[in-house]
Amino acid sequence: xxMISDYRTDFSTFYTFTxxxxxxxxxxxxxxxxxxxxxxxxxGTFTVVLxxxxxxxxxxVVLDMNGRRVMSRNIKPGSTDFSLSNRFATGHYIFNVxxxxxxxxxxxxxxK
Numbered sequence: 001x002x003m004i005s006d007y008r009t010d011f012s013t014f015y016t017f018t019x020x021x022x023x024x025x026x027x028x029x030x031x032x033x034x035x036x037x038x039x040x041x042x043x044g045t046f047t048v049v050l051x052x053x054x055x056x057x058x059x060x061v062v063l064d065m066n067g068r069r070v071m072s073r074n075i076k077p078g079s080t081d082f083s084l085s086n087r088f089a090t091g092h093y094i095f096n097v098x099x100x101x102x103x104x105x106x107x108x109x110x111x112k
Contacts, residue, residue, distance in 0.1 A: 035095065039110035040086045046109060047083040050097055054079040057100035062093050062109065086111055 040046040048060070054075040060082050062071040070093070075082050082097070088111040097105040 035107050035109055038108065039112040041112055042086055042090075044086050045083050046086050047081055048095065048097065048107065049081050050075070050079065051105045052099070052103070054082075055100040059096075059098045060084070061096045061098060062088070063096070065092055065094075 035046060035048045037044065037046070050058075054077055056077045058075040058077070058079075060071075060073045060075055061069060064070050070088065071084075073082075073084070075097070088109070090111055093109040093111065095107050095109050
């Protein structure tokens, strides 16, 4: 894997490589922290702007810092953002937007 980061936008792309005689980059995962407000207060609304339009099997998944899934929801096809009410305990979380084509966008969520 190779990771290329743009620290000005907090956006990273992870590549894997295929091909026998040449190197062909394939996007394995993209990371973006486009979630607001962050931190989010208890009962507040957290919104994530999607990197692309949601397809029929796009899911929003939240993991605690131990990697345990604490929430998973389907995102309506055609959506370009996703909002949820913060019901998480105070702490740091990772969220993933997982598209049907295997593309993953990840970010951080801080609950206070």
